[in-house]
Amino acid sequence: MAGRVRPGRAGAALVIAMGTLATACSAPGSNSPQPQATSASSASAAPACGSAPIKLNGYFETGFPLPKALTTEFTTQHPNVTWDIREDQFAVITQNAPRVLADNPPDLMRLPQVSELVKDNLLKNLDGYATAFGWDKWPASQLEQLRLGPGGRPRGQGSLYALGLNFSMTGVFYNKKLAARIGMSAPPATLAELDQALGKAKSAGITPILQFNGGATGGLAFPLQNLMASYGPAAPINDWIFQKPGATIDTPSNLQAAQHLEKWIKAGYFPKDVNALDYATMMSRFIDGQGLFMFNGDWESGNLDKQMPGNVGFALMPPAQQGGKLAAMSAPLTFGIAANAKNADCAAFFLNWVATDKRARDIGVEVGGSRPMGPADAYMPAVASDKVTASTLAAGADIAEDNGAMDFIANATGAIYAKSWTPHLQKLAAGQQSPQELLKAVQADYAGQLEGN
Numbered sequence: 001m002a003g004r005v006r007p008g009r010a011g012a013a014l015v016i017a018m019g020t021l022a023t024a025c026s027a028p029g030s031n032s033p034q035p036q037a038t039s040a041s042s043a044s045a046a047p048a049c050g051s052a053p054i055k056l057n058g059y060f061e062t063g064f065p066l067p068k069a070l071t072t073e074f075t076t077q078h079p080n081v082t083w084d085i086r087e088d089q090f091a092v093i094t095q096n097a098p099r100v101l102a103d104n105p106p107d108l109m110r111l112p113q114v115s116e117l118v119k120d121n122l123l124k125n126l127d128g129y130a131t132a133f134g135w136d137k138w139p140a141s142q143l144e145q146l147r148l149g150p151g152g153r154p155r156g157q158g159s160l161y162a163l164g165l166n167f168s169m170t171g172v173f174y175n176k177k178l179a180a181r182i183g184m185s186a187p188p189a190t191l192a193e194l195d196q197a198l199g200k201a202k203s204a205g206i207t208p209i210l211q212f213n214g215g216a217t218g219g220l221a222f223p224l225q226n227l228m229a230s231y232g233p234a235a236p237i238n239d240w241i242f243q244k245p246g247a248t249i250d251t252p253s254n255l256q257a258a259q260h261l262e263k264w265i266k267a268g269y270f271p272k273d274v275n276a277l278d279y280a281t282m283m284s285r286f287i288d289g290q291g292l293f294m295f296n297g298d299w300e301s302g303n304l305d306k307q308m309p310g311n312v313g314f315a316l317m318p319p320a321q322q323g324g325k326l327a328a329m330s331a332p333l334t335f336g337i338a339a340n341a342k343n344a345d346c347a348a349f350f351l352n353w354v355a356t357d358k359r360a361r362d363i364g365v366e367v368g369g370s371r372p373m374g375p376a377d378a379y380m381p382a383v384a385s386d387k388v389t390a391s392t393l394a395a396g397a398d399i400a401e402d403n404g405a406m407d408f409i410a411n412a413t414g415a416i417y418a419k420s421w422t423p424h425l426q427k428l429a430a431g432q433q434s435p436q437e438l439l440k441a442v443q444a445d446y447a448g449q450l451e452g453n
Contacts, residue, residue, distance in 0.1 A: 046132040046352070047345035054081050054346055059100060059109040062087040063280060064299065066165060066333070066368035067110070070354055073363060077353075081346065091216035094418055098122060105338030107347040111162075113411040114336070115243065118152035118161050124337050124344060126160035133352040134375075135163065141400070142167060142373050145242075145331055145407050155242035155407075163351050164332020166370035169396050169405075170222060170297040171316045171328055173304065173388070178206050178292045179313070187315030190322050191230045191260075198269050201292045208269040210291030212282040213429055217410075218422035219279065220261065220270075220429060222295035222329070225409050226317035227257035229327035234406045241407045243450060249409070250439040258428075258435030265429055275426050298392035299333065301369025305387045314391040316398060327404030330396070331411070332373060365389060371396045413449040420445040 060067045071083045086106075088096065094112040101109065101122040117123050126146075130136045135143065146162030148155050172194075174187065179197075182204055188194035198208040212219035228237060232253030240247040264270065271277060271291075286294045287307045304312045316326045337347045354360045355374035362381045364372040369389050372378070383390045399405055410417035420442050427433035433441070 046349070047129070048349050049078055049081050049346040051080055054343055056081060056083050056107045056343055056346060056350070057341075058083055058085040059093070059106045060085055060087050061090050061093060061110045063089075065303075066299065066364070067335075069363050069367045070165065070360060071350075073359055074350055074353060077357075077359075081350075089215075091418060094216070094414070097414075101336070101338045105340040105342075107337060107341045107343045108350070109336045109338065111334060111336040112417070113414045114161060114334075115148060115152035115155060116414045117336070118148050122339055123161055124339050124341070126163060129348045129352075130160050133348070135160070135352075135355075138355075138374060139376050141405065142332070146334065153243050154245075156238070156244075162332065162334045162336070163355075164334045164373050165351075165354050166299075166333050166364045166368050166372050167330065167396070168297050168299050168333050168368075168370045169328050169330040169392065169399060170226070170295065171314055171392070171395060172226070173286070173294045173296055173300070174313045174315070175286070175289060175292055175308075176311050176313050178289065181206065182292075187313060188318050190318050191227075191320045194318055197292070198264065198267070202268060207271055207291040208293060209264065210277075210282050210286045210294045211270055211274060212277045212279045213270075213274045213422075213426060214276045214278045216418045216422060217279070218417075218425040219277075219282065219295075220274070220425040221408070221410055221417075221421050223264070224257060224261050224425070225329050225406065226295055227260050228254050228409075229317050229329075229404065229406065230320045230324075231256045231260075233325070234327040234404050237406050237409065240446075241409060241412045243412065248443055249412075249446065250443045254439060255435060258438055262428060262435050265431075270429070275429050297329075298370045298389075298396075299368055301387075301389040301392045302365070302367045303369070305369075305389055310386055312388040314388050314395065316395050325402045325404060326398055327402065327406055328395070328399050329408050330399055330405035331407045333368070333370070365393070412446060415449055416442070416446060 058071070068085070071085065075081055075083065093110055097112055097117060098120065100106065101117065111117065114123060143160055144156050146160055147158050148161050149158035178201070182197060182200040184197050188197055201208040209223065211223060232251065236247065236251065240249050282294065283300065285291060301314070316328055319325065337344050341347060354364070355372060356378065358379055361372045361379055364370065365381045365383060369392055371393055383393060410421055424433060424438045424441050428435070428438050
């Protein structure tokens with residue numbers, strides 16, 4: 001999910017192959033879909049970082065505090081491990097990922113879509129580490145989006161080539177004070193109720209929806225996919241993202257969603273400068289109280305609890321029909337271990353620590369605002385009921401109950417976000433393209449990208 005798209009921030013990968021279990025953190029490992037015979041399952045202990053000085057090299061997304069907070073705490077607990085971290089915008093990482101992984105392989109890297117990276121043998125196979133640390137005993141749904149078949153296709157099955165710092169989810173944040181001004185005392189229960197609230201906000205001189213759509217990562221993909229969740233089931237969208245044979249994004253229900261987004265655009269529910277608005281500016285304006293709603297992810301929950309205490313609500317996107325199933329963009333905040341990373345074992349140990357250490361899980365909720373990955377019975381920190389983080393965590397349980405987790409539509413291929421969704425959504429916002437043309441163009445780009453790989 002852009003910005004973090006985490007739904008880029010949504011989505012990408014973290015990968016690892018099992019190697020020798022030396023105290024120094026190196027893992028020669030295999031890049032083939034199956035782990036080598038010398039896997040962790042045959043060893044007496046899981047990989048660790050040892051006691052000798054180690055410097056882990058990281059390539060992270062700028063503007064998001066969770067990874068840095070975790071690395072700082074990790075060094076506090078493991079003083080022999082220090083970090084050399086480079087940061088870039090997600091759009092830059094998307095463009096740079098293959099070159100960086102090949103030429104200057106980091107130990108840990110925030111990654112975009114991973115199918116092509118697996119195909120090009122740039123990421124390590126995680127299966128050996130999954131056995132060593134017991135990740136394969138976690139709920140299968142946590143890891144489904146991170147599994148890939150031979151050659152990187154299809155996603156959703158096969159070997160584990162990714163792991164997340166947490167499991168993020170998107171929905172609709174709203175400013176409670178502005179909501180009170182239009183008589184909104186509870187989140188909308190249906191899409192029609194959401195439309196009514198948007199209209200009331202517009203009439204009251206309040207910007208109805210603050211959303212970024214500038215640069216190389218179009219944020220209108222967030223409300224679009226939420227609308228897709230309102231009008232249709234999640235499974236066909238996941239099939240498309242996972243590159244299942246015959247899958248298409250150009251469906252009748254998705255057309256309804258795109259048409260609804262166009263209706264919001266034409267009604268003036270987004271800022272006039274939406275195509276110039278970047279993620280950071282959107283966040284700044286929302287925190288300043290300049291808009292009622294914002295489609296974004298739970299990774300901002302901790303930040304909003306600090307910046308706007310008691311004044312932010314969160315709800316899942318309401319269904320088109322009363323009582324309809326709920327769905328949301330929901331995916332791990334994933335990082336990759338390069339195939340030729342120097343300290344792969346230590347990087348894998350860090351990832352396991354993030355999911356299992358009590359303080360790390362506290363940080364995941366307090367700073368990241370999202371549900372940590374890990375065993376089903378793992379420790380969960382208590383969160384005060386008046387915090388928006390409590391609402392986002394509760395919403396995650398609702399999505400699990402309805403089996404409504406979707407990966408981010410920007411993660412269907414490595415190029416689909418920057419080269420297809422973003423420019424076409426910017427044309428839609430500018431009135432230069434119809435909803436029908438949007439979906440047909442994206443589907444054509446998708447087919448071409450798959451054929452080219």
